[in-house]
Amino acid sequence: MSGIVLVGLGVSGLACALELQQQAAGFSAFEREPVVGGLTRSERMDGFTFDYGPHVILQTPELFGRLDLALEDCVCQSAIFPNLGQLISIPAPIQHHLHRLPVAERVKIFLDIVRRNLNPRKKISGSFQELILAQSGKTLFHLFFRDYELKRMRLPLAEIDAAMPSRIQPPSLPYLFGLGQASRQVACGGNDTRFKYPRAGGIDALPKAMLHRLPPTRLHLQHDLLEIDPLQKQVVFANGRSEYFSSLVLSLPLPEVVARLQNPPPAILEAAKHLVYSSLYVLNVGIDSPSRLPWAIARIPKQDVCFYRVSVPSNYSKASVPDGLSSLTVEVAHHEQRHPLSTLEARRLIYQDLGRLGILAAPQQVVVEWLHNIRYGHVVYTAKTRPALALIFSYLSQHGIYCCGKYGEWRDMLMPHAIESGAAAAHKALTQ
Ligand SMILES: Cc1cc2nc3c(=O)[nH]c(=O)nc-3n(C[C@H](O)[C@H](O)[C@H](O)COP(=O)(O)OP(=O)(O)OC[C@H]3O[C@@H](n4cnc5c(N)ncnc54)[C@H](O)[C@@H]3O)c2cc1C
Known part of the structure; x- marks a missing residue:
């Protein structure tokens, strides 16, 4: 008998399972790892709790209200180290703290604002570079956005499509003169001054609370999906188990979905070549003394520093470190062809740069x-990328296969959006 099969139990897959359960639909869910959570997992080591990648909760979807999840309100300033001769940090978002910049930079930003007002913005349909330049103005582009985004993506911004989401607020005169009200609006990728975080257990507490609401009999861990046969409507796992499906919901990364398809059309294989990404080394360290850093997250655009972001989890979650100690999480983007970097070299560079900047x-x-x-x-x-996605999703949906989550939909998403995406996929599976 075939029913709805769900593969991948990160937050999007868990949200899909919860929605299917809410709708009283039958389903079977599979996950490769021995635990659920995907990217929103935590590891405990010698009294420290490290998140798989640094995760804070910027919005709370309605679903959170139904979970047994204790969240702490965190208020913790974040910082930016702009590209200047001297090493100075500016509170984030930089657009709200322009008065902290040297006078010469403020004059240039003033001229950018005047130029923008004389020449109102046209709709941008070209590259990500044009889009950010139009949003931020030339000076902020060079002080921060250009190099920061380049370090995250490891692809020249002129080669990136303007369809990439960007939430950059333009600079404005009141902030230039220190008169603006620090707003709670999103600036450079998130308002990371105010956010929520689990009271204990790291970000792992979120998938655990979601798991708690699901019937264990429907969940199958340590099932690594190997093959998808769209015509026979069958999936095969590495342990030999196979399942027929009426609808299949997948949250594993889209290139991995295409790689598992049996006899895909050549056009689908060709389209998958346009699913571009950057990889990340994440280094978590536990430190034997309190943090000397005041912020939650620092963003560093400088090209001679290997990492683009340093988070200080012990500043927003005392429960994540033993009393009196602290922790850091460092992210370095790389790519096997565009920016190759071995694990050993990444580790060496991270410690060298942490020392050079006086962070450690x-x-x-x-x-x-x-x-x-x-x-x-x-x-x-x-x-x-966009035409490639349209082709792949059209082929998959013709066979009752739906993708969800950040890497399934292949779209930049925070956890709340991944959760929405999982719930939406449940409805598509139900209407198949
Ligand atoms: C470094 C980093 C920091 C981030 N910080 C934040 C933040 O601060 N706030 C925020 O809201 N969002 C943040 N995000 C985004 C957030 O992590 C994602 O939106 C969310 O976790 C995506 O969940 P998902 O379920 O879509 O994908 P995933 O978590 O990737 O889940 C996919 C699941 O599929 C499983 N799987 C893969 N292959 C197979 C297979 N072959 N067979 C079976 N199962 C398989 C995986 O094990 C995994 O459990 C961050 C992301 C990164 C990378």
Whole structure:
């Protein structure tokens, strides 16, 4: 007998399962790992709780209200180290703290604002570079956005499509003169001054709370999906188990979905070549003393520093470190062809740059570390990505296969959006 089969139990897959359950639909769910959560997992090491990648909760979907999940309200300033001769940090978002910049930069930003007002913005349909330049103005583009985005994507911004989501607020005169009200609106990728975080257990508490609401008999861990046969409507797992499906919901990364299709049309294989991404090394370290850094997250555009972001989880979650100690999480983007970097070299560069910037310096000692690689870190759009996605999704949906989540839909998403995407996929599966 065939029913709805769901593969991948990160937050999007879990949200899909919860929605199917809410609708009283039969389903079977499978996950490769021995635990659920995908990217929103945490590891415990010597009294430290490290998230798989640094995760804070910027919005709380309605679903959270139904979960047994204790969240802490965190208020913690974040920082940006703009591309300037001297090393200075500016609170994030940079657009709200322009008065902290040197006078010469403020004059240039003033002229950018005047030029923008004389020449109102046209609709941008070209590259991501044009889009950010139009949103931020030339000076902020050079001080921060150009190099920061380049370090995240590892692809020249002129080759990235303007369809890439960008939430950059333009600079405005009141902030230039220190008169603006710090708004709660999103600026450079999120308002990371105010957010929520699980009171205990790291970000893992979220998938665990979702799992708690699901019947264990429907969930099958350690099932690594190997093959998808769209014509026979069958999936095969590495342990030999196979399942027929009426609808299939997948949240694994889209290139991995295409790689598992039996006899896909050549056009689908060709389209998958346009699913561009950057990978991430994430280094978590536990430190033997309190943090000397005041912020939650620092963004560093400088090209001679290997990482683009450093988070200080111990500043927003005291429960994540033993009393009196602290932790850091560092992210370095790379790509096997465009920006090759071995794990060993990444580790060496991270420690060298942490020392150079004074973020980690003697007598502080690292007492525990965890370095791992996230293959699909940032999803990148070129001009060919959108048509490629349309082709792949059309082929899959003709066979009752629906993709959800950040890497399934191949779209930049925060956890709340991945959760919405999983719930929406449940409805598509039900109407098949
Ligand atoms: C470094 C980093 C930091 C982030 N920070 C934030 C943040 O602060 N706030 C925020 O809201 N969002 C953040 N995000 C985004 C957030 O992580 C994602 O939106 C969300 O976790 C995506 O969940 P998902 O279920 O779509 O995908 P995933 O978590 O990737 O889930 C996919 C699941 O599929 C499973 N799977 C893969 N292959 C197979 C297979 N062959 N067989 C069976 N199962 C398989 C995986 O094990 C995994 O469990 C961040 C992302 C990254 C990379």
